[in-house]
Amino acid sequence: MRRSTLSALAALLAAAVAAPAGAQDAYRIGMSAAITGRAATTYAPTYEAYKVYFKRVNDAGGINGKKVEIEYEDDRGEPQRAAAAAKKLVEKSLLLVNASISATYKPFMTESETSKVPLLFGGGVCPREAFPPANPLIFCSTSFGSKWDSRFVLGFIKEQSAAKKVKIGFAAQDIPVSRLELEFAEQEAKAMGFDTIPVVVVPNAVADFTPFAQKLKDAGADWVFSWAPWPHEIGVFEALQRIGWKGNYILYGHQQTQDELARLKAPNLFPFGGNSLFIEGAPIHAEIASLVKGQSTLPAHHMSEGWVSAMVLEASLRACGWPCSREKLAKAMTTVTVDTKGLRGGPIEWTADNHYRKATFYKVYRWDPARNGIAAVGGWTRLDIK
Amino acid sequence: MAQVVATAVVLASFYALLGAGYVLVYRATRVLNLAQGDLMTLGGYLLFSVAVTVPGAPALAIPLASALAALAGFLIYRVLMRPMAGHPIFAAVLITMTLGILLRAAIVLVYTDQLRHPIGLLGLTNPPRPLPGGAVVSTFDLLTVLTAALLFAGLFLFLRLSPIGIQMRAAGERALLAAQRGINFHLIFALAWALASFAGALAGMLYANNVRLEPSLDVLGLKAFAVALVGGLDSLGGVLPAALLVALVEVLSVRYGDPLLADVSPFLCLLAMLLVRPWGLFGTKEELERV
Numbered sequence: 204m205r206r207s208t209l210s211a212l213a214a215l216l217a218a219a220v221a222a223p224a225g226a227q228d229a230y231r232i233g234m235s236a237a238i239t240g241r242a243a244t245t246y247a248p249t250y251e252a253y254k255v256y257f258k259r260v261n262d263a264g265g266i267n268g269k270k271v272e273i274e275y276e277d278d279r280g281e282p283q284r285a286a287a288a289a290k291k292l293v294e295k296s297l298l299l300v301n302a303s304i305s306a307t308y309k310p311f312m313t314e315s316e317t318s319k320v321p322l323l324f325g326g327g328v329c330p331r332e333a334f335p336p337a338n339p340l341i342f343c344s345t346s347f348g349s350k351w352d353s354r355f356v357l358g359f360i361k362e363q364s365a366a367k368k369v370k371i372g373f374a375a376q377d378i379p380v381s382r383l384e385l386e387f388a389e390q391e392a393k394a395m396g397f398d399t400i401p402v403v404v405v406p407n408a409v410a411d412f413t414p415f416a417q418k419l420k421d422a423g424a425d426w427v428f429s430w431a432p433w434p435h436e437i438g439v440f441e442a443l444q445r446i447g448w449k450g451n452y453i454l455y456g457h458q459q460t461q462d463e464l465a466r467l468k469a470p471n472l473f474p475f476g477g478n479s480l481f482i483e484g485a486p487i488h489a490e491i492a493s494l495v496k497g498q499s500t501l502p503a504h505h506m507s508e509g510w511v512s513a514m515v516l517e518a519s520l521r522a523c524g525w526p527c528s529r530e531k532l533a534k535a536m537t538t539v540t541v542d543t544k545g546l547r548g549g550p551i552e553w554t555a556d557n558h559y560r561k562a563t564f565y566k567v568y569r570w571d572p573a574r575n576g577i578a579a580v581g582g583w584t585r586l587d588i589k
Numbered sequence: 590m591a592q593v594v595a596t597a598v599v600l601a602s603f604y605a606l607l608g609a610g611y612v613l614v615y616r617a618t619r620v621l622n623l624a625q626g627d628l629m630t631l632g633g634y635l636l637f638s639v640a641v642t643v644p645g646a647p648a649l650a651i652p653l654a655s656a657l658a659a660l661a662g663f664l665i666y667r668v669l670m671r672p673m674a675g676h677p678i679f680a681a682v683l684i685t686m687t688l689g690i691l692l693r694a695a696i697v698l699v700y701t702d703q704l705r706h707p708i709g710l711l712g713l714t715n716p717p718r719p720l721p722g723g724a725v726v727s728t729f730d731l732l733t734v735l736t737a738a739l740l741f742a743g744l745f746l747f748l749r750l751s752p753i754g755i756q757m758r759a760a761g762e763r764a765l766l767a768a769q770r771g772i773n774f775h776l777i778f779a780l781a782w783a784l785a786s787f788a789g790a791l792a793g794m795l796y797a798n799n800v801r802l803e804p805s806l807d808v809l810g811l812k813a814f815a816v817a818l819v820g821g822l823d824s825l826g827g828v829l830p831a832a833l834l835v836a837l838v839e840v841l842s843v844r845y846g847d848p849l850l851a852d853v854s855p856f857l858c859l860l861a862m863l864l865v866r867p868w869g870l871f872g873t874k875e876e877l878e879r880v
Contacts, residue, residue, distance in 0.1 A: 241805045243702030377849060406852030408808040410603060412800070413596045414843035414851065434704060438800065445727040446592065447717045459704065466709060500701055
């Protein structure tokens, strides 16, 4: 009896020891995203894209013969939930992915630093730690990045207005990243010789955007630049429309851009961004559309941001090989170059000190009444990141 | 200035529609309905669902969604609130809070977090409408003002002239006495919930067509809660001046002060009211003591 008890205990012990080894027989990734909550319209598509993308990867045999197992946490865009998610995910993950609002970044960066886990921002704005000189553990695949977006927009406005003197207004949401970016844009615009209107900050819970729009209209804005989550960006624009404003509005084109341009049919609305719209009909767009069909409730053209991030992650894991450790992965990521196949204007290329990309590309779209459809305003604009 | 006034009137009308729901339920049942913002969201999604089913038919979709919202309010009373009769009021308030959380979760599950615009499905447009003095508002802004005016006129007439309205007032004042006089106060309370849900749904449907529809619209309900308290929680008539006051402060703070004050201005109004006249503009002092 004693012998059988001891045997059973030994077997249990052996199983307990063997379990983690078995669990390591896959690339384990931890992802936290705002899958639900106010910010979900912007970030949930990244989560959906990851699910579809890595299902295909695993169905095809995985990477280097190993499956990719992703544990997902819904942080709802709330810092407290993000902190709990970061602590939970860091235990077993080779790499953490954050696809949420900037308020959730701090706990992830802390866990990344403490546990020496590489951290990929794939869907949320790229933090400064990804730009040169980059933090060795922080990487970013997101198409939008602070300061560079504003630099592009101001250059675009200058080009569009030719020699005409224009006045620019700025509409921010009351979140730090939006306010800081547009305050930066305001200063840059002044330096470039534009007339500017102080940044109008719109609170998070707002019933009516009209008073904010009125402030911009009354100040005589010819152009308004907004850089925030989509509901606030478009909320101010629609309120400006309602009160008969005739100026031009440029905003970051999040996942909803294609639907919203078609809905609003407003030729003075200029969404810009790093992702191409599916109206371009590139082979990659058709490929995503066929893969997403039946796998997600979201339309395929909401997936670009997450798809690029998933491509970058796959390339990083391939570069890491097997077995892959956190340290090895972080090092491998500094050598990654990903052909985005037309989802972006060029590749994502990381180096030892640049974890954003060596060059970033922007394109602007608008509703063209003559064609009764969406059209690109020019081609890709390349900005080199130094 | 004309634009400031026009914007304030539109915003006040929206708050009044929502605030009416708080007052109707409180007057009849003495329960603070903390799910009113979620009932507004539900109304918007009911319209969206009907519009998906019968696109391009606003004359059918809007009344049908309104009726469904009223039915939802009626059922909420029958299923959740009626069993709370005889229990402490705070338990019933907690039920409304839980109901709000559940409604939010259910909406996300069914409709996801995507932004929706039922106006397109209904085949309607929302062109700007110039007003005297140079102000411009949208068509749905005008409809919001018109709807609020009609709802309040209808409610005043209903409560003062119709037998059920008079019974509702009686049940609200002395439920036990009303029951002894043969008034079916459970039916009256259910009707109050139906009306509150209907008023909230009107706000939700108008907002969804004018701005957008998303699961987190419930936060706007908090601002209307401040309006109901400023007006006096047991005073339907108090909602209108309170809504106008709160909306005017909000619009002026954006126009002439810091736009961020817009977020807190309803609560600043509430705080000021609580310090000066805690029972609200037209509320009764005894009611406050009962609360």
